[in-house]
Amino acid sequence: MKVSEYAKHLLLAPTLEDKLLPPSRPWEEETDFTPIRMERPGRSPKLQFSDKKVKIPRLEHLNLVSNRGLSLHHFANHELMAIELFAWALLAFPSAPKSVRNGFLKTIEEEQTHLKLYLHRMREFGVDFGDLPLNYIFWKQLGQFGSLESFAAVMSVSFEGANLDYAQIYAQVFSYYGDHTTSEIMLTIFEDEIKHVKRGLRAFEHSIPENKNQWEHYLSLIKFPFTPRRAKGYLYLPETRILAGMDPDLIQSIGNYEDEYTGRVNLESVKKFGLGETILRKNRLDSHLPSP
Numbered sequence: 001m002k003v004s005e006y007a008k009h010l011l012l013a014p015t016l017e018d019k020l021l022p023p024s025r026p027w028e029e030e031t032d033f034t035p036i037r038m039e040r041p042g043r044s045p046k047l048q049f050s051d052k053k054v055k056i057p058r059l060e061h062l063n064l065v066s067n068r069g070l071s072l073h074h075f076a077n078h079e080l081m082a083i084e085l086f087a088w089a090l091l092a093f094p095s096a097p098k099s100v101r102n103g104f105l106k107t108i109e110e111e112q113t114h115l116k117l118y119l120h121r122m123r124e125f126g127v128d129f130g131d132l133p134l135n136y137i138f139w140k141q142l143g144q145f146g147s148l149e150s151f152a153a154v155m156s157v158s159f160e161g162a163n164l165d166y167a168q169i170y171a172q173v174f175s176y177y178g179d180h181t182t183s184e185i186m187l188t189i190f191e192d193e194i195k196h197v198k199r200g201l202r203a204f205e206h207s208i209p210e211n212k213n214q215w216e217h218y219l220s221l222i223k224f225p226f227t228p229r230r231a232k233g234y235l236y237l238p239e240t241r242i243l244a245g246m247d248p249d250l251i252q253s254i255g256n257y258e259d260e261y262t263g264r265v266n267l268e269s270v271k272k273f274g275l276g277e278t279i280l281r282k283n284r285l286d287s288h289l290p291s292p
């Protein structure tokens, strides 16, 4: 199979099973390098995009198993969109360096693992994928993906960057409630997402013009109303960006960015769960947290 055929399969085949087909190496040589920009993915009726707003449960309510299921459903949707959009990028940027394209394939494989982890765990919580409306927040950014660099700025530096904060926050909160299984899942995903942000930074960094710093370059690649707010969780954990090898000035500039949504972090829950006091790493879960 060619990489482009595989990417088309992930984008157009309708079921979850199809989207979870792992990459099969070695690949046949590509012969056609015409960029293809698909407008939307193929999705079975249960997986259609929805504009209905669904509130994600508050951290304080994750003592309830049903709320854990709803949260994981939300995260699983991000993984599905990531699989599709990295496949989208393989088709849209056929002439990207081989290392970048191989990185996309590796990322797809890991996003598939994340999706499977969430699907399995949320079923244990009584929630099936598609039971709730599926937003299409990543797909809405299509108009920004004019170049490989802008794709990396939006998908990796921003969304996957913010996911480093969220994976930490949820790992800590699930652990607080004694749900170490789900906490471990969050940390497995956290470790992979560090690599994804790294890959994105590589695609983004090599194109920085001489007269611009990384922050200016990043700003030039994203389009309003998308703002750097998307590059962080409601609690920003800069240490996680250091792990991803992000430039220290860029880390700081993202941290300094403010708009009307700034300051919404619930300090009570930050205190209650000890959020951000320590960065948890895989298999080092219990060493730093206060017991519930």
Ligand SMILES: [Fe+2]
Binding pocket: 079, 082, 110, 111, 114, 189, 193
């Ligand atoms: Fe992921």
Ligand SMILES: [Fe+2]
Binding pocket: 082, 107, 111, 160, 192, 193, 196
């Ligand atoms: Fe990712």
